[in-house]
Amino acid sequence: MKIMKKFFLPFLTMFALGFVTSCSDDDPVDPIDEGDEMTKSGIITANETWTSENVYILDGHVVVGDGVTLTIEPGTIIKAENGERADASSLVVDQGGKLMAEGTASQPIIFTSVLDDIQPGETESTLGVGDAGQWGGLIMLGRAPISVDGATGIEFIEGIPENDEYGEYGGDVANDNSGTLRYLSIRFTGIVLEQNAELQGLTLGGIGSGTIIENIEIFSSVDDGVEWFGGSVNVKNLIVYGQQDDGIDIDQAYSGTIDNAFVIQTTQSGSAFEIDGPEGTMEGAFTMRNITVDAGNFGGKLLADFRDGAMGMLENIYMYNIEEGSTVNIANAAAAATYNDGDLTFASWELVAPGGTTLADLFSTGEGVSVSDAAFVSNASIVAAGEQTVGADLSVFDWTFTSSVGAF
Numbered sequence: 001m002k003i004m005k006k007f008f009l010p011f012l013t014m015f016a017l018g019f020v021t022s023c024s025d026d027d028p029v030d031p032i033d034e035g036d037e038m039t040k041s042g043i044i045t046a047n048e049t050w051t052s053e054n055v056y057i058l059d060g061h062v063v064v065g066d067g068v069t070l071t072i073e074p075g076t077i078i079k080a081e082n083g084e085r086a087d088a089s090s091l092v093v094d095q096g097g098k099l100m101a102e103g104t105a106s107q108p109i110i111f112t113s114v115l116d117d118i119q120p121g122e123t124e125s126t127l128g129v130g131d132a133g134q135w136g137g138l139i140m141l142g143r144a145p146i147s148v149d150g151a152t153g154i155e156f157i158e159g160i161p162e163n164d165e166y167g168e169y170g171g172d173v174a175n176d177n178s179g180t181l182r183y184l185s186i187r188f189t190g191i192v193l194e195q196n197a198e199l200q201g202l203t204l205g206g207i208g209s210g211t212i213i214e215n216i217e218i219f220s221s222v223d224d225g226v227e228w229f230g231g232s233v234n235v236k237n238l239i240v241y242g243q244q245d246d247g248i249d250i251d252q253a254y255s256g257t258i259d260n261a262f263v264i265q266t267t268q269s270g271s272a273f274e275i276d277g278p279e280g281t282m283e284g285a286f287t288m289r290n291i292t293v294d295a296g297n298f299g300g301k302l303l304a305d306f307r308d309g310a311m312g313m314l315e316n317i318y319m320y321n322i323e324e325g326s327t328v329n330i331a332n333a334a335a336a337a338t339y340n341d342g343d344l345t346f347a348s349w350e351l352v353a354p355g356g357t358t359l360a361d362l363f364s365t366g367e368g369v370s371v372s373d374a375a376f377v378s379n380a381s382i383v384a385a386g387e388q389t390v391g392a393d394l395s396v397f398d399w400t401f402t403s404s405v406g407a408f
Helices: 011-021 333-340
Strands: 029-033 037-044 048-050 055-064 069-072 077-080 090-093 098-102 109-113 137-141 179-189 191-194 197-199 202-205 212-221 226-229 234-243 248-251 257-264 273-276 286-294 302-307 312-320 327-330 344-351 363-365 380-382
Touching: 077 090, 090 098, 137 179, 202 212, 226 234, 248 257, 273 286, 302 333, 327 333, 333 344
Parallel strands: 037 055, 048 069, 055 077, 055 090, 069 098, 077 109, 090 137, 098 179, 109 179, 137 202, 179 212, 202 226, 212 234, 226 248, 234 257, 248 273, 257 286, 273 302, 286 312, 302 327, 312 344, 327 363, 344 380
Antiparallel strands: 029 037, 191 197
16 A cells, blocks of 8 residues: 655644544544545535545545535545444435546546555456455435334444444435436455344445435445445446355345446355345335346355245346355245235346256245245246346456456
């Protein structure tokens, strides 16, 4: 990592800066001018623009506050300091805040680690897919409906202490607008805080349909690639590679559409899809269409795991490099109920299976769960590699670091 230049400010300037920034622990720390590096921490309380000639360093949770817009120019590199558990660095867009991060295919906006020596104008990292867990990730929190226990319909996102003034998500604004994300590459993320509490590459809590999310890369994450906690935002052109848990994780009655996604499994990956249903009385059904999964030729993997009343429709799904023992799984009685009632449906699946494997072999249920495989088998077919007619358009991912390292 490059050693940053140090600047010695006059005593009076340091005194004034110390007075301003010590008024409240929640006030943002002014950027420290390191020549071409700007360190950020705390809550951003006024509109800001981050520009491509600088590298921005996230030191702890950096929060885009309510009513504030953070604009990030194409080609900007954001690096995050290392940190464990609650001290992990992350960028959080709080309810009412907006992130306008619109990169391009030739100038993506890159979120990475301070251990990555990538410099302005570059797109390739010096770390690899095995270097997950260097920092937290990007967390966006909105006011769209979520399905949770309790009358308020509001929850606190995992990974942020509940005594902080930010971290809530959920509400009744289905078309809530948290900004625009285009051509973002989010690398080397994911912190496990405690059991069942982790930070993902991209966390979307109650994000509404007024938000635009397109052309997103998640490269190397200790936990999931992307996790949706309710909300109604649509996501288009998503690639996930090197996640150590699930590629696509859906919870709390997410009701948007995921269109054109590519999940590449590695030896440490969990499910390509992990889908949960509502946690409260509010119900919502997602749509996933035009999805490709490279299962990596790892035996015994869950290709998809449907749990706890999952509700939605999955169509035009292509999976290849499947080894024996890998299955699409209905995990428990609650998922079986939505499957049997037609609230969890499959359409136009094509799978490249090991020799002698049938569609029934690729369908499984949890212990003590009994459902018919007919709804899956009648909507799926086994095809030869390269002869698929469904799945993602992979050409839209040519701009990614995943493509550059030859992962597909």
